[in-house]
Amino acid sequence: MKGFFKDFNLARGIILASIVGCLVLGFLCWQRKQEVADLNDNLASRVKPAVRDFVQAAHRHTALSQLLKGEGLRGEEDLTSYIRKVGAKDRVEIGELNMTNSEVPLTKGIVDKKYVIKPDNAQASFKRMTLVNFFYTLEDDSRRVKLTRVKMEVADQKGLKTHEVPKDDWKFDCELTSRQRKN
DSSP: OHHHHHTOOHHHHHHHHHHHHHHHHHHHHHHHHHHHHHHHHHIIIIIHHHHHHHHHHHHHHHHHHHHHHHOSSOTTOOHHHHHHHHHTSTTTOOOOEEEEEEEEEEETTEEEEEEEEEESSTTOOBOHHHHHHHHHHHHHTOTTEEEEEEEEEEOOOTTOOTTSOOOSOEEEEEEEEEEEEOO
């Protein structure tokens, strides 16, 4: 060993440092390879099933959220407030409404709640598209309600001759029915 250091020069120093460096790097690479193998095992055994379960739960949440968003009448919400809310929406804007309600028992524990809807002002008239938007939105925003009767009449237009086409002004009244369990 004394002879090795006796003729020690820069080249031999570089060779010696390279051998020590290779041994250290080899050990560190072996450690990292073991960590990667452990992570791959965890990926296959724990992460993939967890991700699959998470994706399924996300799809179910999305479907339920869409169902709830589409349901304008939620939980214990009163039908009267639902109808008023629909009447105040954009492209509907029907104004104040006069509603009378009744309950018709069908079978044990099931009742039909019926609401007759009229404008608050008996002289009020509406464009046909406004009424159609109102009727459509009532049924579209909730699967629990159905329009069971709609009556539309041309608003009074005095001085209208028989050959003249009336303006697009209409009066309406309708009946909305919601079948529910009796409380």
